Structures are given as structure tokens and as C-alpha cells.
Amino acid sequence: MYATGGWGWHPWFLFFPFFWLIFLVVVFAVLRRTVWRRGVGYGGPYGPFGPHRAQGPGPLAVLGERYARGEIDEEEYRARKAVLTEREEE
Structure with a gap:
């Protein structure tokens, strides 16, 4: 060394x-x-x-879940979905 x-x-x-x-x-x-x-x-x-x-489920997903749980009927689901998709297209 x-x-x-x-x-x-x-x-x-x-x-x-x-x-x-x-x-x-x-x-x-x-x-x-x-x-x-x-x-x-x-x-x-x-x-x-x-x-x-993504901060959570989107509005269409929440709407679909509410429809699947039976909280809203088909007519209300289609009306609300039309309003949501109308806003997205603008």
C-alpha cells in the first residue's frame, strides 16, 4: 500500500x-x-x-347510472341526454 x-x-x-x-x-x-x-x-x-x-364521471355517465338504478324513466333519460349532447355539439 x-x-x-x-x-x-x-x-x-x-x-x-x-x-x-x-x-x-x-x-x-x-x-x-x-x-x-x-x-x-x-x-x-x-x-x-x-x-x-378526469375529476370523476362525466354528466352522461351519471345520467346513465341514474337511469340504470331506476331513478329516472326512459322519457326523462332521453330528454336530459338530448340536452347534454346538444351542449357538447355547440
Whole structure:
């Protein structure tokens, strides 16, 4: 060891790849929890992480569920569906 001036093999050099791996995982986790959730990252503001992602079932789905449960009859279902689809077409 003294003949090489202290530049021999040391086990601590194995920690550098682990350090960088942990660093990259932390950076990825922080980006995923902050920037990408706001829609700035992958997909932009209109991507899968954008602000317009589905917040729940749409109005037609709710109407269909109410009809399936028997809360409204067929006539009321068709009338309300016509109003909803009319607004979407405009």
C-alpha cells in the first residue's frame, strides 16, 4: 500500500455508483411529485398529468347510472341526454 503512494484498491470506491443511483432516484421522485403533477413535464399542460384530467364521471355517465338504478324513466333519460349532447355539439 505504501509502495503505490496510497492509490491502491479501496472498498469505498463502490459507494460512488450507489451515491449517484440514490441521487437520481431522489431527483426523479421530487420531479414526479412536483413538476410533473402540474403538467409541465411529460405531455405538457394537456398531457395525462395536465390540469384537465378526469375529476370523476362525466354528466352522461351519471345520467346513465341514474337511469340504470331506476331513478329516472326512459322519457326523462332521453330528454336530459338530448340536452347534454346538444351542449357538447355547440
